[in-house]
Every structure is written in C-alpha cells, then in structure tokens.
Amino acid sequence: MNRIAGATRPAWAICILLIAAVSVRAPFCNGEKRSDGRRLADEARSEKSISIINVSYDATRKFYKEFNDAFARHWHHQTGQRVNILQSHGGSGAQARAVIAGLDPDVVTLVMAYDIDLIRERRALLPEGWQKRLPFNSSPYTSTIVFLVRKGNPKGITDWDDLVRPGIIVLTPNPKTSGGARWNYLAAWGYALTASGGDPEAAVDFISRLYRNVPVLDTSARASALNFVKRGLGDVLITWESEAFLVLEEFSGDSYEIVVPSISIIAEPPVALLDAVVDRRGTREVAQAYLEYLYGPTGQEIAARNHFRPRLAGVAERYAQTFRACRMMSIEEVCGSSREAQRIHFDEGAIFDRIYRPETADQSSRQFPREGTG
C-alpha cells in the first residue's frame, strides 16, 4: 500500500500541474483571441484582399458557389480589392448552433428567420429588427413547397387533399430535425386552415392524417429525396420547389413530375450580416455589398438559374415559364411569424409532437402497404 501511495504522489502532482496549466491558460487565451481578432481585422482590411465568411444551409451549396464567384469579380472591378468568401454549409439548425457556440461569420444565410432570431437572442451579434434592414423580410430569393410525383402521376395527385387519402404514401422529412421541412409542414397547415375556413381543430386533424401517410420520418430533405428517387419509395415527395428542380436535373428528368398545389407557402430563407462581427473585423462595407448584390440583377439571375424564385420583376418575368404561379401564403398569414410557428408547432409537446402521442397515433395504418409502391 505504502509503496503505491509513495509512487503515485508524483503522478498526482504532474496530473494536477498539467490540468492547472491548461485551465490557467484559458483566460489568457481569451485575451489572445481578442488580439487575434485584431490581427484578423487587419488582415481582413488590407488594401489588396479581404475575406468574409458566409454560414449557410445545405440547399444553397450550388447557388452560393456561383454567386460568390460573381460577387468577387464585381467587387474587384469596383474597388480593385480581392475578396475571398469562405463558405460553410450544413443543416440550418446545426449552423445556427455553431454560431451560438462561437463561430463568427460575417453573414448568415439560413433557412428560417427563427434561426437568426435565436442567434440574436443568445449572442446579440445583431440588433432586434434585423429582418427589416433589407427588402422583402431580408429574403432576396424565395421558393415554395411543391409535390414531386412519378411520371404520368399514376395516383392522380393534384392537391393537398389527395395526400391524406388512405393508401397514399407521402415522403417528407421530420420538421424537427430538418430546417427546410418546417416549411413543408407549414404549407400543409396553411392549406388546411384555408380549406376549413380557419378552424384549427380541423387543421390539426388534417395534419395528423397527412403524417399518418408518412411511413419514414427522415432527418433531412436529402434523405427523403433519396428514398423517393433511389429506392422508389412513396407516391409523392413534399419538397421545396428548388430541390424538386434539382432532382429533375440530377436524376433523369423524365421519371418525375412536379405538381404545384392550389395553395402553398412562400418559403423565405433570410440573410443577415452580424454587426458585432463585421465591426470587429472591419468587413461591414464588403459584407453589406455582398448581401445587396443578392438583390441586384446578377444575383437574382443566378438565384433563378439555381431554381430559387427571384424577387426582381425583370428576372422573374424571364423565368415565368419555369416558376408556375400559385397562391402562396406568407408565414405571417399562416401563423403570425416563424417564432410563433416554432412555439405552436415544433416545440416540445407542441402540435407536431401531439400527432405522435401513443394514445392518438394509429399504429397499424403507418405501415407500408404490402404491395405496389413503386
């Protein structure tokens, strides 16, 4: 015993010393980070080149790749300065959490205003009312929710009512894990409210019946699309219009058809610059120009080319053939705001969770039917 005790004493001393060294360094690290920030700012502000970080969500990958090149050319032409745009993509919620945890992007371009609201609430990097600083609720491009069905529309799906028919298999991701799928859900909710003359009870019933036809709650839009396209599951995929076009583009386009429902929602993914970050790094000017360029003819053209609906009338006219007109409700009409949407529908124990309560869920009807799904 004594021998061990004697021998472990230096062990403990070394252990405690090392941990102490690491933890004592921590406050200095913060100080260093600050000067590091200053160094970054100097670097960012240098005459020759400047860099900004754009934290975005998954579905904008192709769009921002093209847009960033165009903006870099534009900025160089205007100011003679090279701008290097560091682009990050991921699930919208995960990206917002990364910013809350300490990632400092100059601009965020996420899927729903609620994600940016939370960044403001938890880290105060931008002021309240940020959404009013740029036109159109700070959403330079939009999309809507449509149905993707198999060629020839064998199940005759034309509107939301067809999706709740018994035996129809609907694919849509879980709105609690997929940021984009919150818009899918809200589109259905908007339709149900309108169809029932604003009766929330009836709308809850409609939503329950709809999700009873969903046999797999995928965690992401991509996973749902894979099930629909690669594995031939389901009769209809509820999806963003931009994603539907991507599916037509990536997988042979003549195997699927897009069905635009009578009523949908206008999905408005917002953009914002984070004031605290751009002021520290000295990138406000370029970040502001970057966001404004999204609204200009070039940005709008690139958005439209990447299947997002443009806001600019001139560009929209040119793409009128592509983006079919339909009645699109705004999120304000559907449930007040994206914050309210979160509270009423997606929070713990809210409407979406209630659909799946054991006492209300009908277990048997959510199985795949035995025959013919492809």
Added chain:
Amino acid sequence: MIRRKHTVLPGFGLTLGYGLAYLSLVVLIPLSCLFLKTLSMSWASFWETITDPRIVASYKLTFGASLAAAVINAFFGFLVAWSLVRYRFPGKRIIDAMVDLPFALPTAVSGITLTTLYSENGWIGHSLEEWGIRVAFTRLGVVVALIFISLPFVVRTLQPALAEIEHEVEEAAASLGASRWQTFWKLLLPPLFPALLTGFSLAFARSLGEYGSVVFIAGNMPMRTEITPLLIITKLEQYDYAGATAIAVVMLVVSFAILFFINLLQWWQAHRWAH
C-alpha cells in the same frame, strides 16, 4: 518514514501523471461538463424529460438493438476470426482487410448503402420481402446497421487471442481422448473468453452511440423506431441543450454500469481460471 520503493520499471509516477492528465482532458472534463449542464434543470423537469414515454421507448430500442447486434457479432465475429486465423485460403489477406471497412467508411455512407440494399426494392430487401421480412425502416433495420458498424471490434479483439493458442494443446487433448467438442469447450473457449467479452462490450458500447448510419435505415417513427441519439439531436435542434444533456447523462450512466459489470465479469472469470 516511508521508504520510497521503486518499481522495476522507472517513470511510473511520470507516466501515470501524464496518463491521468490526458484522460482528464480528453474524457473526464468533457463528461463532467455534461453532468454540470444538467444541474441547470430542476429535479422534476430532469425526471420528466428522461421518463417521457417516447424517450423510454427509444432507450428500449437502443439498448435492445445494441445488445442484439453485439450478441450476433460475438457469434459470427468469432467465426470470421476463427477462419482468418486457423485456415489458409486464397484471398485471405483481402478478407482480413475488408473486416476493417466498417471502421473506415463514413457512417452516413454505410447507412445509405444499407438502406438501399435492404429497402423493399433493393437487392436484398426484395428477396426478403418474399419471405415477408421487412428490414429497412423497422427495428430489424436498426439491428442490421449496428451489426455492420460493430463487427470489426469482435474480430479484431479475438484474432490475437486465437493466434496465441498453440496447436500442441489440441493435439494433446485429442491424444488423451477428448472429443472435438470437449476440446473446443474446455480448452479453446476459456482462454478466448476474456477477448470475446472485450469484443462484445466494445461492439455494444459502439452501437449505443451510433447515429449516422442508423437514422437512414430506421425510419425514425416516434415510439417505434427512434433511437436515443436521434432524440438527443432533436432536442438540440430545438435549442433545448439541458434536455439533450439529460438524456445523454442517462445513456452515460447506464452504459457505464453495463460496461463496469462486464469488466467485473471478466475479472471474476480471470480469477476463476487462475485457480
């Protein structure tokens, strides 16, 4: 005065010190932060979170499927390790290398591939469908994904143990009139048992935390095919950090208890065979 005795190998204090510091920084401090985070919840809300019927259903699936996968791998992993150590056949090196693939493959890739194979229109799923067996988007699918990702643990822990057993032991047993079954059961299995148990517990522990591959094949239906890691992610998506850590703490405590029990079993086994 205690006279400091030195162990034969020098540097005991130094290595243990570094080892402890390393373990603290990499494992203990992050884990204790997890416990600290849950302190922000009241006991009532902590209890309510971890006993929610939907979350309890996910514990059952996660622990049940992990246990099933570990048991199946203990058996078939044994067979794989046995044939790789005991026999010489063409392509042995390639098969040996293939065992590690589930480690190397990104879990999302495994998940997507398995789902494609086992869905009702997939290669394997199509044939199974004729027998009325559904794998993709059922609990069985969860087990299949867990078997895939945890197989290497059993094979890799058993291989060196198997290689150490000398042929002479078996020859002696045979010449003394033991049947093949007796030789296997009484001579081969006991020294392999600790390694098998280690492989089993590693496979089990790995399966408990697996997220990436399972979410593609599980179907993620509340009360039926939701695994606990998915519910942790769901809580995070709602910015409910405390709720997420509460579930994680339950997973951690139960996993630790199970692994500790397996370690005890191993220790007890080693003692029994020593006497």
